[in-house]
Amino acid sequence: MAKFKVPTEEAVTGILQMFVPDAEAKSGGADSYAFVGEFVDDEGELVSVCYSDFAASAGLGSALSMIPPAAAEEMLSSGELTPIAQDNLYEVMNIFSTVFMDDSTPHLKLVRVSPFADFAGADALGDARTVELSVQLGGYGDGALSFKAI
Secondary structure, X not given: OOOOOOOXXXXXXXXXXXXXXXXXXXXXXXXXXXXXEEEEEXXXXXXXXXXXXXXXXXXXXXXXXXXXXXXXXXXXXXXOOOHHHHHHHHHHHHHHHHHHOOOOOOOEEXXXXXXXXXXXXXXXXXXXXXXXXXXXXXXXXXXXXXXXXX
């Protein structure tokens, strides 16, 4: 039996619209991801992840603190998130923790956001349920997120 929820398009859209009023999440995904948020249960076991491609990472990292969209475009061009955008991405991932839980699930928490290339825990999730989403972030561009939960 599943311990945690996988989010719906509506739930993710609702969170995205806290930062970008005309944001939307739809079924989709990406060929590759740039960052991963790792979520653990109260025993410290990896139970869920959220992958984001670079475009979503730059867009969300900018939108949270209303950094102008041009800055997100510059990050896309350079291939690097600014330190502020990295901190903001962590905060967005922390907010995403809510989509894995409801009144019937155990508690989980975000423990880290790291480059996808550094993530070694994918095998720990085994055959986790997955939701792949394409996200439209208004002036902050389009990207992709993937949510996995056991």
